[in-house]
Amino acid sequence: MTIESLVENMFELDNPINELNRLLVKYDLTPNQAKVYLYLSKMGIKTASDVSKALKIPRTETYHLLSTLQQKGIIFSVFGKPTKFNAVGIDETVVILINNEQKRINELETGKEGIIKLWEMIPKYSENKNKSAENKFQTLQGRNSILVKLEQMIKESSENILVLGTDLDFKKFYHTDFTILLKKIKSDLKILSDYSNKGIHIFEDVPSKKIKKLDDKNREDFCFIIKDDSEVIFFVSKSESKDMMALWTDSKTFVITLRSLFSLLWKKAHHVDETNAESLLGSEITFEHRLREIEQEKIILNYLQKNFKLAENNGVKK
Amino acid sequence: MSKNSTIKNSKINSNHLNVLIIDDNEQITKMLTTFLELKNHNCIVSNDGKQGLALIQKNKHDVVLLDLAMPEFDGYSVIQALENKDQLKNNKIIVFTASTITQDELDELVNRGVTSYILKPIDIDLLLSKIIESATS
Numbered sequence: 454m455t456i457e458s459l460v461e462n463m464f465e466l467d468n469p470i471n472e473l474n475r476l477l478v479k480y481d482l483t484p485n486q487a488k489v490y491l492y493l494s495k496m497g498i499k500t501a502s503d504v505s506k507a508l509k510i511p512r513t514e515t516y517h518l519l520s521t522l523q524q525k526g527i528i529f530s531v532f533g534k535p536t537k538f539n540a541v542g543i544d545e546t547v548v549i550l551i552n553n554e555q556k557r558i559n560e561l562e563t564g565k566e567g568i569i570k571l572w573e574m575i576p577k578y579s580e581n582k583n584k585s586a587e588n589k590f591q592t593l594q595g596r597n598s599i600l601v602k603l604e605q606m607i608k609e610s611s612e613n614i615l616v617l618g619t620d621l622d623f624k625k626f627y628h629t630d631f632t633i634l635l636k637k638i639k640s641d642l643k644i645l646s647d648y649s650n651k652g653i654h655i656f657e658d659v660p661s662k663k664i665k666k667l668d669d670k671n672r673e674d675f676c677f678i679i680k681d682d683s684e685v686i687f688f689v690s691k692s693e694s695k696d697m698m699a700l701w702t703d704s705k706t707f708v709i710t711l712r713s714l715f716s717l718l719w720k721k722a723h724h725v726d727e728t729n730a731e732s733l734l735g736s737e738i739t740f741e742h743r744l745r746e747i748e749q750e751k752i753i754l755n756y757l758q759k760n761f762k763l764a765e766n767n768g769v770k771k
Numbered sequence: 772m773s774k775n776s777t778i779k780n781s782k783i784n785s786n787h788l789n790v791l792i793i794d795d796n797e798q799i800t801k802m803l804t805t806f807l808e809l810k811n812h813n814c815i816v817s818n819d820g821k822q823g824l825a826l827i828q829k830n831k832h833d834v835v836l837l838d839l840a841m842p843e844f845d846g847y848s849v850i851q852a853l854e855n856k857d858q859l860k861n862n863k864i865i866v867f868t869a870s871t872i873t874q875d876e877l878d879e880l881v882n883r884g885v886t887s888y889i890l891k892p893i894d895i896d897l898l899l900s901k902i903i904e905s906a907t908s
Contacts (some may be wrong), residue, residue, distance in 0.1 A: 611855040613848065639855055641848040716843060742840060745869035746796055748892035753802040756895045760809065 470495070480550040481557075482525075485510060489518045493528055494540035501538065525553060588704035596625055599686065599699045606680040607634040613641040615715045618676030619667065620647055622688060623655045625697065635659055640681070645718055665722035677711050685711050788812045788906050789831075793823030793849065794838035794867065803836075810899060820844030824852050827862055834886075834906040839868040850885065859884035865905050867891065 470491055477487035488508055493499060496507070505515040519538055522528040527546045531537040541549065593599045603626070607614060614635070616623075623646075626632060635642065636658045644656055644664040656664055676688040685708050688699045702708070790807055794800050795818050804814040815832070817823035821844040827835055839846035846866065853859040866880055869891035877888050886905045889898060 612852050613844075639851065641844075641851050720842070739871070741871065742869045745891045746799065749869065750796075750798050750802060752892055752895055753799070753806055757802060757805055757809075 477550075480547070481554055482550070483518075485514070486518050486522055489515070490522055490527055490540055490546070493538055494543060494546075498531055498537045498539045500535045502535065504538070525549065588702060588707075590704065591701040593686070593699045593701055594697075596697050599688075599697055600626060600629055600631060602686060602699075602701055603678060604630050604634060606678065606684055606686065607631070607638060610638070610640045610680045612681040613643065613679075614638060614681075615679040615712070615719075616642070616644040616646070617667070617678075617715055617718070618646060618688070620655055622676040627655050632656070632658065643715075643719060645715065645722055662724065665719060665724055667718070667722060677715075679708060679712055679715065682708060682712055684708065687711070788833040788902070789815070790902065790906075791815045791817070791823070791826055791830075791832040791835045792867075793817045793820065793826075793835065793841075793846070795819065795841040796838070806895065807899075807902075812902075820846065820849050824849045827853065828856075828858065832862070834863045834865060834902055836865050836867040836889075836902070839866060839872070840870045850880065850883065854883060863905050863908070865889055865902065 474484065474487045474491060477490065478484055482490065485508075489504055489510070492504060492508055499507075501515050501519055502512065504510070504519065505512045508515075510518070519528065519530075523530065523538075526541070526549045528538050528540050531539060540546070591602075593602055616635075623631075632655060635644075635656070642659065642663045644659060645667045646656060646664060647667050677685055679685045684701065684703045686699050686701045687707075688697070788807075790812050792800050792803055792814060794803075794816075797818055800816045800818060804816055807814050815826060815830075817826055820841045823835075823837070824844070826832075827849070837846045837849060846868065850859060850864070850866075853862065853864075863886045864884075866877070866885055866888040868888070872890075880888065886908060887901065889901050893901075
C-alpha cells in the first residue's frame with residue numbers, strides 16, 4: 454500500500470480517524486486543522502509541501518493551518534530546510550486544547566465587567582425603558598445551546614427545579630455541569646424519571662428522596678424542566694436523534710400547564726426507595742406520622758375541652 | 772359573664788405574640804389557633820407551604836410554626852426558599868413536625884438558621900413555652 458492510498462484511506466468515512474476529526478472540531482479546531490494535526494500525528498515528520506499534497510489543501514492555506522496549530526501548541530517545527538513539522542502526542546494535545554479553552558473562558562469572564570461598563574456608557578436610544586412583559590420563546594438547537602440554558606436555569610433558581618423525563622432523554626448530559634449542578638442545587642429539586650436501582654443512572658448522585666419513578670405509561674416522548682414556576686425548557690425532538698431541539702419559554706400559560714402536569718404525576722408517582730421511605734422522605738405522610746398528628750390533635754383538644762368545661766362550670770356557679 | 776371572658780381570665784399570658792402557623796393539617800391549625808388565642812396571642816394560619824412562604828416574606832411575625840410534611844410545597848421547600856434569599860435567619864422559624872426525622876437532620880436545620888424544633892406530639896404547656904422561648908430568644 455502506497456503512502457498516497459494510506460492517506461486516502463485515512464479520511465474515508467468508516468475510518469475511526471473521521472470520528473476523531475469530528476471530536477477535535479469540538480475542541481475549537483477547524484475541520485482542516487484537525488485533518489492536518491491527525492495527518493502529522495499518524496505520518497510523523499513532514500514538510501508543509503507534503504501535507505499540502507497529501508491532504509489536497511492549497512499550499513497557502515496549509516502554511517496558515519500549520520502556523521495556527523503551532524500557535525495552539527499541538528504541532529511543532531523541526532529545524533532544517535525546508536522546515537518540517539510534527540505533532541504533539543494525542544494525550545498532551547487534548548490537555549493543551551482543554552487548557553486553551555479554559556484560558557479563553559477565563560479571559561471572557563474577566564472581560565465581562567468591561568463589556569458591561571462600556572455598554573452602560575452608551576446612551577439608550579429606545580424610548581421604552583420598561584422590561585418587555587411579553588412572553589418570550591427561544592428555540593434551542595443542539596446539545597450545547599440546550600446545556601448552556603439548562604445550566605443557567607439551575608444556577609439562577611431560587612425556589613425549585615422540576616425535572617421530568619426518561620434516563621434516555623438526559624443521557625446526553627451525562628458527566629456535564631448539568632448533572633453536577635443538580636447534585637449541588639440549593640433550591641428544591643424534584644425529578645420524575647424512569648429511575649431503576651440497577652445499572653448506571655444519570656441521576657445516581659442526586660439524593661433518592663428527590664426522585665420519583667415515572668410510570669411506564671407516562672414514559673412517552675415528553676421531557677421538560679421547570680425553574681421556579683417561571684421558566685421551562687421543553688424538549689421537542691427525540692433524544693436519539695442527532696439534533697436535539699428544545700423550546701425555552703417564560704410564558705406563564707405554558708409554565709403553569711406543565712407545572713400542573715408535573716404535580717399530577719408527582720402526586721401519583723412513588724419514590725425510588727420505598728423500603729426506606731420513612732427515613733428518607735421528610736415530606737411523606739406515613740402511618741406513624743399520621744398517628745403522631747392525631748395524638749397532637751388529641752392533646753390540644755383535651756386542653757381546650759378542659760378549659761371550656763372549666764369556663765362553663767364557672768359560669769354555672771356564678 | 773360570657774364563656775369567652777371567663778376563659779380569658781382563667782389564665783392570661785402577659786406576652787402577646789404574632790404567630791404564623793403553616794401546617795396542612797386543618798384540625799391542628801384550627802385547634803392551635805383557638806389555644807393560642809386563649810393565651811392572648813395573635814394567630815395567622817396557612818394550610819399551604821407556598822402561601823405560608825409568601826406570608827413570611829410579606830409580614831413580620833414573632834414566630835413561625837412550620838410543618839415539614841405538606842403536599843406540593845413542603846416545609847423543607849419553605850426553609851430552602853428562605854435560605855436562598857438570606858431570609859431564614861431573619862425569621863424565628865420553629866419546625867413543628869410529626870415526620871420521622873433524625874437528630875442529625877434536626878441539628879442540620881438549626882445550623883442552617885431554623886430557630887428550634889418541636890416534634891409532634893408535644894405537651895400543650897411545653898409547646899407554648901417553646902413558642903414563647905423561641906420568639907423571645
